[in-house]
Amino acid sequence: MTEIRGIRSIAVDVQDLDAAEAFYTQIWRLEKTGAAADARYFHGTSRHHHIVSLHRAGAPAIRRIDFDIATRDGVLALHERLAGFGAQSPHAIAAPGGGFGFGFRDPEGRNFAAVWGGEQRSEAPTPDRPHxxxxxxxxxxxxxxxxxxxxxxxxxxxxxxxxxxxxxxxxxxxxxxxxxxxxxxxxxxxxxxxxxxxxxxxxxxxxxxxxxxxxxxxxxxxxxxxxxxxxxxxxxxxxxxxxxxxxxxxxxxxxxxxxxxxxxxxxxxxxxxxxxxxxxxxxxxxxxxxxxxxxxx
Ligand SMILES: [Fe+2]
Missing domain, CATH: 3.10.180.10 (2,3-Dihydroxybiphenyl 1,2-Dioxygenase, domain 1)
Structure with a gap:
């Protein structure tokens, strides 16, 4: 069985950060949970601190997909299998939401991270809002x-x-x-x-x-x-x-x-x-x- 229990968040590069924030909050119905230099973070109703982050960039792109890992040991076990894939060493994540994990690239150049822990939220699924x-x-x-x-x-x-x-x-x-x-x-x-x-x-x-x-x-x-x-x-x-x-x-x-x-x-x-x-x-x-x-x- 995999250590991955689903998708934690996606990171997206956008040219117009203000317009994208307005869309994801007012129309897509996420809620803003934090901001950093040239980045903004949005939560759904799930336990994750954020499920989308937007990053100011020169061109639209997908930056990274973060997997949700259930335990710290799970991060370490997955890291052992990914040693040949440019994996970072597991570390405490400084970005909003925190957690413990590492980034890696797959053989076709897709960016992923495996992350456990960090700030958690508690909210019931709500009509008209993404979970x-x-x-x-x-x-x-x-x-x-x-x-x-x-x-x-x-x-x-x-x-x-x-x-x-x-x-x-x-x-x-x-x-x-x-x-x-x-x-x-x-x-x-x-x-x-x-x-x-x-x-x-x-x-x-x-x-x-x-x-x-x-x-x-x-x-x-x-x-x-x-x-x-x-x-x-x-x-x-x-x-x-x-x-x-x-x-x-x-x-x-x-x-x-x-x-x-x-x-x-x-x-x-x-x-x-x-x-x-x-x-x-x-x-x-x-x-x-x-x-x-x-x-x-
Ligand atoms: Fe689909």
Missing amino acids: KVTHVNLNAADYDGTTRFMTQALGLKLVDETIRARFLHAACGDHFSVALVKHSVATLNHVAFDMCDLDSVMRGAGRMKDAGHPIEWGVGRHGPGNNVFAYFAGPEDFPLEYTSEVLQIDDTYVPHGPDFWKFPPGRTDQWGVTAPPSEKLARIQQMFAFVEGGHLI
């Missing part, structure tokens, strides 16, 4: 190599596979915390935020539409994971998803492959109500690269 980052989808040019890294080095468990994506389960109930998408570039596909119910996804979709961020795909229900989804272009076209009702699984879950996970012709989800993903979504789901050095925490 946590429930999954990240990553495009992989070396699809099989990245799958091996994620399963063997990180210890994530491959639970389902479609013709173009692999779903990786961490040490929590959620069906998946990371998905790999077969692609030509190793970039970010999208980041999904857990809402407490379908009604909150629908209300969020309306709020986004009113604010000039129309639904780019959805509202629908995925196959693997069974989660409800609505996709949007966020600030500076960052690919975002509101989701809810992700399937909760345990060790008895029976994985399936591409022959099982098929939709009838003309459908892209279980319900058959949504149009296919927009051209804009397809474009922004490949354009966010990981910045050099973004693994340093």
Whole structure:
């Protein structure tokens, strides 16, 4: 079993920090929890000090994805398996939220960190507010190599596979915390935020539409994971998803492959109500690269 119990936070580079802060607080419904030089931090309703950090930069990019580790020993155990991947030594993190962990880069240059502890919060899931980052989808040019890294080095468990994506389960109930998408570039596909119910996804979709961020795909229900989804272009076209009702699984879950996970012709989800993903979504789901050095925490 992996030491990773899900996604702790994402770090995003933005050109217009004030505009991005206004979006994530007023429309996406996170709350600001802190600021540092050229950086701002936002929490959902989960225990994490922040689930998004924004960093002023010359170009939009994904800076880093931080994994949530349950124990200090878990950080050390994971670090032993990542010695060959440019991993920092485990250390006390000075940035807001704190914690103990280290950054590393995967073989395709994605930036990650593994972090335990730090400031914790306590709040119940609330309608219309994101609870946590429930999954990240990553495009992989070396699809099989990245799958091996994620399963063997990180210890994530491959639970389902479609013709173009692999779903990786961490040490929590959620069906998946990371998905790999077969692609030509190793970039970010999208980041999904857990809402407490379908009604909150629908209300969020309306709020986004009113604010000039129309639904780019959805509202629908995925196959693997069974989660409800609505996709949007966020600030500076960052690919975002509101989701809810992700399937909760345990060790008895029976994985399936591409022959099982098929939709009838003309459908892209279980319900058959949504149009296919927009051209804009397809474009922004490949354009966010990981910045050099973004693994340093
Ligand atoms: Fe997703």
